Amino acid sequence: MKTALGRIYLTLVLIFLYAPIATLMILSFNSSKSRAHWGGFTLDWYLGLFSNEEIMDAFRTTIFLAFLSALIATVLGTAACTGMQFMKRRDRSIIMGITNIPMLNADIVTGVSLMLLFLAARVSMGFTTVLFSHITFNIPYVILSVMPRYRELNRSTYEAALDLGAEPLYAFFTVVLPDLMGAILSGFLMSFTMSLDDFIITHFTQGPGFDTLSTKIYSEVKKGINPEIYALSTIMFLVVLLLLFFVNYKPWVKKPAGKIIVTTKTQVVVTSGKGGS
Amino acid sequence: MNNRNNRFLAAPYLIWSAGFIIIPLVMVLYYAFTDFNGSFTVSNVTAIISYVNIKALMLSIAFSLAATFMCLIIAYPLCLILTTVIKNSSSFLSLIFILPMWMNSLLRTYAWQNILERKGVINGILAFLNLPLFYIINKPPAILLGMIYDFLPFMVLPVYNSVSRIDKDLLNAARDLGADPFETFLRVIWPLSLPGVISGITMVFVPSLTTFVISDILGGGKILLIGNVIEQLFTQDSDWNAGAGLSAILMVFIVISMFITAKYDREDIK
């Protein structure tokens, strides 16, 4: 009885979470351009999508931006975590405090603060300014993912490598880095996701003529969104769904990798919530 | 790992965070307390007491309090159910909450227009069942719903994290000592989950206090929150000093909530 009630509640929450997604998917097959009524089934939006240069441009920019910012953030963040291992406890906690600022700060404040910086520096806004902003809010996700792993790391394996005659750099790349790889990958994927989904910070640091999918959608909200965007989003969503499915349910893929994709945001939210630790 | 020089590996990040985290925040304060000519003024900050601004701020606070409360009400039972009903609940939880993130959040919020509007999905169902229709689109309830929808994961995940970490033997011990399920909840589960609850509260409160997107999309542009005011000052009016002044006010709220989180963290450690 109690279990049944629990399942009903779970189902209701699931409906709440997925109703908008289902709606968008259905609309991507709606032949009427007005989203108010159903005009019949069509694949036109899917076919038209690939010849719509504006959308495809925004899509390519979004993916490229997410990939590049996540990559740079991962390199900077991992190096920072490694460096922090050699610091005094106090210095380390100061840096971790700074790292928490973009996580706990409101996006709008981060956005306008970066906008003011770029304005004062008289940089013309465009891809570069957005890229720098995304790297800035991505690094904390990498650090908060890699730091805990460093704390768990068994220091004696590194020392054993040295003991066996390895150069420190060699020992780092052969013993320490493989152990961190899961956390680093997870930090990268988190960054990628956050960059992909960001609107507010991009909104304040973008220049004219520059669009990611988010800003494109925002600019179209008032006049009505082109259903081709629904089609694109449906494709993206299904691709991720399939990827998750494959990673999680195929035995020949190593388990940890699957876990990483699934837990991305969980860890972010949880770690960022745990503030100053 | 004794080579102290290795600590310079953190230098690039330190320079980065000084340049792109610290200095920008200082710039907000600088703009907030100067006028167009760069001379000191407090008028940008005191502008908050103007009728339009204070109304927007009060409305934002009301919305974010309501959204935070609703998220807690929805999330807490969910977490209790997840830890007891579902096996391997943590990956299930991550899956159902993270998957939606891969569809653009603006788009998902926008989809609520379809569901809620006059001839939308819900009213379609209600009409089919011959029930009275309801019209909340472009009204405050729609904005509240959007906030709950967008920020629910920020409440669920920390609460789940703290609830699932409670040792099952503590619950057994409470039962063993005579507590019924309700008393067990009140005296053991709830107090032990408080750090997660506090963390969830701040994580929902800050984004719902400062959003301008949800009110734009679901409020039909008729309801101005403090986030909308700031956004317009920056992008439409280009009045950066005024925008920075109001942003500085928001920073006060954020700092307060950060302190509450940090304080609770420390008490938790003790």
Next chain:
Amino acid sequence: MQLQNNKLIDLQHITKSFDGNMVLDDLCLYIRENEFLTLLGPSGCGKTTTLRIIGGFETPDKGQVLFEGRDISDLPPNKREVNTVFQKYALFPHMTIAENIAFGLKIRKKSASYIKDKIKYALKLVNLDGFENRMPDSLSGGQQQRIAIARAIVNEPKILLLDEPLGALDLKLRQDMQYELIRLKNELGITFIYVTHDQEEALTMSDTIVVMNQGYIQQIGTPESIYNEPENAFVADFIGDSNIIEGIMIKDELVEILGAKFVCVDKGFGENNPVDVVIRPEDIDLLKPEEGTIDGIVTDTIFKGVHYEMCVMARGFEFVVHSTDYFPVDTRVGIRVDPFDIQIMHKPESEDEKAVEIDE
């Protein structure tokens, strides 16, 4: 086998399985009032499940739990006059020591002054006066253990259930706590049901030991009878070190081991029947060659503090011997065993028989 009067807890034909794995199979057991009963066995033998069924944390699939003759099988834990000391103590981390101890009393709506007196009394009883306002995580493992006991006993349960309570403590502390528990038991005059995999703990503290394996009771008895007269090879092997040798019962009071005839005191095993013979290492006397029943050669000697542990190879069997006399490796020795130190056991007929249920 057990005295049937004053049955406080009576487990009748308890069967329990988890996900298709049978953990307890038709288990029957009485626990008498004021008894210190220990459930002893290797991990997975069903001892903890038995305890959890008595505590109310598990419901048996079949069978009944009787408490003073009443069926309490479906009673939730909070309605049972039984309290548990958990394996890892399970102290509430957000409450002070006093609040932890007061937990059960507050739920029973006892008066503030009563609660205060009880806390004082309980802390005195476990030798932790003045710890009222400390937090659990500021206490050592041994201290937390005592608080867990205090928290349970203030509720004046009829039975205290202890689930491997000393498992997390180090050796010295564990020995101290054993005496402490015996003292507490005597002062409180209530029934203790104790779960452990440590045979020494069981032998030291219990009135009655129940040896369990694979969901079956192997033997019930006093520590002395369990140690001296194991009923099967599993019990003999699990309790203390033993030499278990295959032999043939020639006739009553005479057994043939390794081709030599030994006088023993057991009867009723028939004539020329195969049996298992148990000889404790400390019961073997090493003599000069030819002076014992059989001869052997010392193959290994380790100094163990109180005694030497030696391996003696005789006629293809390696005996473990404990002796305070030292015999260097390669010494030829004679082996002698007193008749009453030889324990004869029925040979199990098949693998399954090893886990016979003795209680029937």
